Amino acid sequence: MANKILGIAGSLRNDSYNKAVLKTLAQSSWEGVEIEVFDISSIPLYNGDLDGEHPPDPVRKFKDAIAASAGVLIVSPEYNYGIPGVLKNALDWASRPGYKSVLKGKQVAVITCSMATTGGARAQSSIRDCLYACLAQVVPSPEVAIPSVQDKVQGGLLTDARSLELAGGLVKALAQASRTA
Numbered sequence: 001m002a003n004k005i006l007g008i009a010g011s012l013r014n015d016s017y018n019k020a021v022l023k024t025l026a027q028s029s030w031e032g033v034e035i036e037v038f039d040i041s042s043i044p045l046y047n048g049d050l051d052g053e054h055p056p057d058p059v060r061k062f063k064d065a066i067a068a069s070a071g072v073l074i075v076s077p078e079y080n081y082g083i084p085g086v087l088k089n090a091l092d093w094a095s096r097p098g099y100k101s102v103l104k105g106k107q108v109a110v111i112t113c114s115m116a117t118t119g120g121a122r123a124q125s126s127i128r129d130c131l132y133a134c135l136a137q138v139v140p141s142p143e144v145a146i147p148s149v150q151d152k153v154q155g156g157l158l159t160d161a162r163s164l165e166l167a168g169g170l171v172k173a174l175a176q177a178s179r180t181a
Contacts, residue, residue: 010076010087070178078123119145
């Protein structure tokens, strides 16, 4: 049975480079690992009035998918030096109830991508801070930030060998951490 990793793209755009990177990784062969992509576009804005025993259906499905996974792989752009609002919103829902969320103790890895030469490196920090607050276990591995991603994605897939090597190394580290957690 494959070690299931839940993949989340931090962008809603259909042709986003982040979705292309995630799609490439999900379609790749990983020994004993399967990456299942979850679309966060239907998750409503966080509202404490809707939080509780019976959250909105997209939230319930998201939390169930996290709970059923061995780990989570986030591939995200950088918006204004930080975490995209849609990703932060999804993580806010997943973080509830506090100290008992489905993210508590969950192994998580982060890849950022940017059209800039920084590769979304500044978003790494804000995403990791959010994950730490959710009590997730960020995989101890070198950060993967893919710069000038527009030049590395063709036909909806990541084609740059060095970026694939780095991203693949992180997926392997996540899989290993998920097995031993």
